[in-house]
Amino acid sequence: MTIWRLVFKEILHRKLSFALGLLSVVAAVTCAVGATSLLAAHDARTAALLARKEAELKSQMAELEDDMRKAMLKLGFNLVILPKNQDVGDWYADGFATEYMPEDYVHRLAESDIVTIRHLLPSLQQKMTWPEMRRTIILMGVEAEVPKLNKSPRTPLVQPVPRGAMVLGYELSQGLGLEPGQKVRLMGREFTVQRCHAERGTKDDITVWINLREAQEMLDKEGLVNAILALQCICAGPAGLASLRSDVAGVLPDTRVIERGSKILARAEARAKVGEKAKAALERERKARAALRRERERVAAFLAPLVIAACALWVGLLAFGNARARRGEVGILRALGLRGRQIMLLFLSRAFAMGLVGGAVGYAAGLFLGARLEESLEGAAGAVGLGGLLRPGVLPAALLGAPLLACLASWIPALLAAQQDPARTLMEQ
Amino acid sequence: MMLRINGLTKRYESPGGVVQALHGVSLSVSRGEFVAVQGPSGSGKTTLLFTAGGLLRPDEGTVRAGEVEPYLLNPEKRARWRARTVGFVFQQYHLAPYLNVEENILAASLAAPSEDAPVRARRLMDRFRLRERARHLPAQLSSGERQRVALARALLNSPSLLLADEPTGNLDSDNAGVLLDYLADFAANGGAVLLVTHDDRVARRADRTLRLSAGQLENHPAPTPADQSPD
Ligand SMILES: Nc1ncnc2c1ncn2[C@@H]1O[C@H](COP(=O)(O)OP(=O)(O)O)[C@@H](O)[C@H]1O
């Protein structure tokens, strides 16, 4: 015979009273665990939601970037650096520069610490008559792009033209019936047609591209260029051009910077703005979820202690009733020589058992209820699994906390039972 | 001498006034002696019994059982002393309704744990013809059987003093006779029995009968010289 056996038997005997107490503990634990698992489910759903939106944003941004890259490729270069004494009116009118600057400028620019310029392409251009063909052309000597040293290398926007090769604009290739691979003479030199561009509807259609060195030799302009094409990084922003002008002027004082194709840039910028908006929307969503969580936390922080307190009170009242019903039993146990502490243990063990069973059942019920509640608040779609509800420490807290709570709630009735005068109760019977 | 009570006085204070339940009661019970105290209802019998058993502290007077004065012990030690020295039997049996016969008897071992308690319980059930009833609940027993379970429980820890309060009050004469035989047996085997009852026929079964009325013993026998010795 042990106290435990006695407690167990008594519980079976007074099932209803025990069940009422148990139900109360289950309710308290369910409420507490339900609140935490609701919050856990909320967090899991938030994480999944934000991850999905982030992935969406990422792919959207990738698309935008790709779009940008394509726009840039179409645009080619959006900046032209010209010699300072170049008449810009002439440049606009003719489509090419007539003044010269040292080719070395492009290297100075490349080695400068200006970070908002990428891709530098020096060129030497001259409007002339193709003597052999008697046609007006723009001869354009181009070199391979000069890499910006402080930038990671990027794929070049234009293919360099090797010596002895020639790239033709649409009008020329059509008008002269030239095709890639054919040999043709220009100013007495032999060239092989490397490529023929499609129609662009610009002066490009009457342009002949050859190697820069060869052009310099042919035009007797060794070491000189008259334009450097460049690409301004979109990251420079709208205020970028002004600061870029002064930056370039700092490195190359006798040049000027002209911007082209700002419409395409504006479009690109607008797309970038869409990206920004999507990012902002994601941030808003994140904040809204956090606010919702705080609100739920507040409700839980208010409701859970209230329910726990009410349940504790109820458990205490039931324990009180149990102790009253067992006055005679306690009296005889004391007469048999049981000590007050043993009587207390008798009642607290009962409370402990109630707490332990209630904690286990309440834990399971809390998980279930939390999940159900979360589902009904946010919809079954995207509901998190059981894994999302589990929080480390909640199960031990339920299994330790509930018995502790039940014992505390039963403490005073247990103490009163232990202190009751056995002589008086036995005489009353 | 197993039990020696000297000059016991007990007053109850209640809103209705003070009740003098015992008034200078002295008595003693030797080992092997079966003493009955007979008196009408309200004469103080239960008060006397509880006081003798260390359950109710007297206002005046001393209680001594063997070498121990229980009211000089702290409550914890007094409970231990009671568990090993005193057995109680009441008119109302006071069995736990949810424990079977064997468990009710063994409940006494909670106060004085010992390895051979189950063996002793079985022996007591054999002796009190309860063996077939071991797994039965009190509700399934006759009143005679219930009282024998209560007696077995009182005897489980082998007390030297048995205190019985109207133990036959709810029994028919056959069952009452059986129970009184057991009490006499206990005394015959060296135990001390103090039984209180209003019933003259029950009192007559004792070796010695004292009469209590209004908290005082009648014809209080003159203390023997041994009683007067200071120890
Ligand atoms: N707790 C109490 N408060 C007041 N009076 C009491 C109390 N207990 C017993 N009494 C009174 O003390 C007297 C003796 O009671 P009791 O010892 O129970 O007598 P008996 O057992 O002989 O009937 C009775 O008059 C009873 O009413």
Ligand SMILES: [Mg+2]
């Ligand atoms: Mg009485």
